[in-house]
Amino acid sequence: MNLTNLTKIALKALNNNKLRCFLTMLGIIIGVASVITMLAIGQGSKRSIREQIAEMGSNMIMIHPGNMERGGVRQDASSMQTLKLNDYQDILDNTEYVSACSPSVSSSGQFIYGANNYPSTIYGVTEDYLEIRKFSVEEGSMFTPQDVLTSAKVCLVGQTIIDNLFPNGENPIGKVIRFNKIPLKIVGTLTPKGYNSMGMDQDDMVLAPYTTVQKRVLAITYLQGIFCSALTEELTPQAIDEITQILRKNHKIKEGEEDDFEIRSQEEMSSMMSSTTDMMTILLACIAGISLLVGGIGIMNIMYVSVTERTREIGLRMSIGARGIDILAQFLIEAVLISVTGGIIGVLLGVGASMVVNLVFNWPVYIQAYSVILSFFVCTITGIFFGWYPARKAANLDPIEAIRYE
Amino acid sequence: MATKEIIRLENIRRNFIVGNETVHALRGVSFTINAGEFVTIMGTSGSGKSTLLNILGCLDTPTSGEYYLDGIPVRSMGKNERSVLRNRKIGFVFQSYNLLPKTTAIENVELPLMYNSAIPARKRYELASRALDAVGLAERKNHKSNQMSGGQQQRVAIARALVNDPVIILADEATGNLDTRTSFEILVLFQELHARGRTIIFVTHNPELSAYSSRNIVLRDGKIISDTPNDNPASAQEMLKKLPVESD
Ligand SMILES: Nc1ncnc2c1ncn2[C@@H]1O[C@H](COP(=O)(O)OP(=O)(O)OP(=O)(O)O)[C@@H](O)[C@H]1O
Ligand SMILES: [Mg+2]
Numbered sequence: 001m002n003l004t005n006l007t008k009i010a011l012k013a014l015n016n017n018k019l020r021c022f023l024t025m026l027g028i029i030i031g032v033a034s035v036i037t038m039l040a041i042g043q044g045s046k047r048s049i050r051e052q053i054a055e056m057g058s059n060m061i062m063i064h065p066g067n068m069e070r071g072g073v074r075q076d077a078s079s080m081q082t083l084k085l086n087d088y089q090d091i092l093d094n095t096e097y098v099s100a101c102s103p104s105v106s107s108s109g110q111f112i113y114g115a116n117n118y119p120s121t122i123y124g125v126t127e128d129y130l131e132i133r134k135f136s137v138e139e140g141s142m143f144t145p146q147d148v149l150t151s152a153k154v155c156l157v158g159q160t161i162i163d164n165l166f167p168n169g170e171n172p173i174g175k176v177i178r179f180n181k182i183p184l185k186i187v188g189t190l191t192p193k194g195y196n197s198m199g200m201d202q203d204d205m206v207l208a209p210y211t212t213v214q215k216r217v218l219a220i221t222y223l224q225g226i227f228c229s230a231l232t233e234e235l236t237p238q239a240i241d242e243i244t245q246i247l248r249k250n251h252k253i254k255e256g257e258e259d260d261f262e263i264r265s266q267e268e269m270s271s272m273m274s275s276t277t278d279m280m281t282i283l284l285a286c287i288a289g290i291s292l293l294v295g296g297i298g299i300m301n302i303m304y305v306s307v308t309e310r311t312r313e314i315g316l317r318m319s320i321g322a323r324g325i326d327i328l329a330q331f332l333i334e335a336v337l338i339s340v341t342g343g344i345i346g347v348l349l350g351v352g353a354s355m356v357v358n359l360v361f362n363w364p365v366y367i368q369a370y371s372v373i374l375s376f377f378v379c380t381i382t383g384i385f386f387g388w389y390p391a392r393k394a395a396n397l398d399p400i401e402a403i404r405y406e
Numbered sequence: 407m408a409t410k411e412i413i414r415l416e417n418i419r420r421n422f423i424v425g426n427e428t429v430h431a432l433r434g435v436s437f438t439i440n441a442g443e444f445v446t447i448m449g450t451s452g453s454g455k456s457t458l459l460n461i462l463g464c465l466d467t468p469t470s471g472e473y474y475l476d477g478i479p480v481r482s483m484g485k486n487e488r489s490v491l492r493n494r495k496i497g498f499v500f501q502s503y504n505l506l507p508k509t510t511a512i513e514n515v516e517l518p519l520m521y522n523s524a525i526p527a528r529k530r531y532e533l534a535s536r537a538l539d540a541v542g543l544a545e546r547k548n549h550k551s552n553q554m555s556g557g558q559q560q561r562v563a564i565a566r567a568l569v570n571d572p573v574i575i576l577a578d579e580a581t582g583n584l585d586t587r588t589s590f591e592i593l594v595l596f597q598e599l600h601a602r603g604r605t606i607i608f609v610t611h612n613p614e615l616s617a618y619s620s621r622n623i624v625l626r627d628g629k630i631i632s633d634t635p636n637d638n639p640a641s642a643q644e645m646l647k648k649l650p651v652e653s654d
Pocket of ligand 2 (some may be wrong): 455457501578
């Protein structure tokens with residue numbers, strides 16, 4: 001069998017019926033283009049969510065008191081005092097999978113500088129907090145372990161605080177601001193991070209040594225929370241196990257009893273988010289896949305009509321020496337040419353449409369090589385699959401009957 | 407010339423079932439044809455000439471009886487084997503031309519060679535143009551089939567049958583639509599092929615043409631009623647010279 005000749009024959013046949021050929025292709029074009037676009041939108045939003053989570057520290061673990069009943073009365077988490085300093089110390093000293101750890105106490109109130117004031121939250125933490133939350137110092141420096149030991153009256157401020165307390169563009173470093181009448185000297189500023197995926201302003205905060213906030217602001221000895229980093233995002237479950245064991249031991253919780261603390265991790269959230277977006281992507285791809293299927297049925301339909309219409313031609317070809325397989329190959333090549341050409345145009349159109357979606361609607365899109373290869377592959381398969389039956393029918397015609405067909 | 411037997415028919419019958427009726431197109435035809443014979447087959451319309459030719463061309467299978475081609479029973483050949491045989495050994499001119507629509511003369515003639523991968527594209531074009539030259543259509547190579555007259559289409563069909571240089575040429579009313587002069591031109595062509603050792607079976611309505619063949623078989627109602635050899639075929643070339651040159 002000579003494929004070049006058969007391809008020439010198939011091309012000629014398609015050329016004889018350009019409009020029909022194009023209309024058949026349209027089904028495939030629309031199918032492929034929508035698969036590509038839908039996958040690009042799905043993958044784009046998944047990636048942008050992942051990026052935002054990574055920005056917040058994808059290996060972050062948050063520990064809060066919670067779930068405790070006393071005499072049958074459920075307690076409000078913020079009023080619970082189960083997390084103690086020694087819990088923090090033990091996590092710091094006795095874990096393998098935790099790379100950074102910081103206690104957390106916070107208080108909201110008015111910050112005042114000169115005539116300006118602004119309501120915000122002060123977070124009492126250690127130096128590790130920067131690493132855990134993926135914050136960095138823009139100007140000045142982080143407070144020191146010494147500051148933590150001595151409950152020094154120092155703080156770092158976020159961009160939103162700077163904008164509101166120093167509207168004239170003064171350098172905030174070295175200035176003393178007040179919070180609940182307590183003077184705090186600004187030793188550094190935080191690099192702006194903007195809003196997170198939940199719409200929270202991540203620059204609207206003040207960081208101070210946790211001892212300062214505990215003693216001078218809140219006058220408490222317990223911790224409101226502990227923030228940790230697992231070594232990597234993947235090791236988060238192991239880290240959570242270690243922390244759970246330490247806390248249960250420290251809090252003398254017997255087997256079978258509920259934890260009196262709550263551990264949440266970014267990994268948990270990100271896998272939840274990505275499973276939602278994955279589901280959305282699959283759904284979109286399914287809808288698009290159905291249109292590809294419809295396109296394939298279009299090919300089958302046209303090939304069918306074409307075989308019937310060209311019965312005499314098939315009979316003639318056979319009578320001058322075309323074998324069944326030559327006829328089969330010719331019709332299959334015709335079907336594949338239609339679907340592959342449609343596929344190429346569909347890919348281009350899909351990529352174009354994704355870009356338009358990105359530019360006009362500002363949606364994040366991401367075109368994966370695999371989605372292009374996949375739709376292309378599916379196209380070819382569609383062509384072969386839906387071309388097969390009509391081609392088979394053509395190949396099985398009896399030459400003399402076919403040539404006499406009216 | 408070697409008198410090798412090339413075709414042997416033994417009691418060939420071909421029935422067609424049309425509704426509840428059975429049409430007996432051939433009712434027991436037997437003959438042998440040696441390589442290099444030029445046989446004309448005549449008979450009234452419906453006598454079974456085309457049916458016989460289709461069987462000889464391995465396009466159709468007889469209801470009963472055996473057909474040996476070059477000593478091999480055609481019944482035992484597979485579908486593909488028969489296709490290849492038709493492609494390499496047999497040239498068939500159909501009564502109704504059967505050209506591809508929307509296709510140029512040269513492409514129509516090239517068609518049998520397209521299914522022979524041993525022949526490269528350049529050679530294919532060369533052979534096809536030579537065949538078209540031979541039937542006097544050198545000027546019409548790139549005309550599409552629907553842009554040609556019946557006679558021209560018939561000549562394209564003849565060129566297509568000759569292009570693969572077949573051993574056996576089966577022609578069904580190959581000159582049926584042609585004027586006397588062109589008919590004789592075609593006949594000259596067939597006589598030349600015959601002289602080069604080709605076996606030719608030529609179905610015609612025109613009793614005059616039997617003078618130019620080496621044997622004449624007459625069919626009636628699916629049976630052979632006469633089978634006469636002609637030891638002294640007339641020359642179509644000489645007849646052509648005597649014809650007045652017509653101006654179109
Ligand atoms: N496919 C078919 N189905 C039914 N009947 C057929 C078929 N082919 C041929 N016949 C019948 O067989 C008989 C012989 O037909 P055939 O075509 O061989 O005649 P012919 O000698 O070629 O006639 P003509 O000179 O008109 O071409 C006719 O009666 C015809 O009706
Ligand atoms: Mg006939």
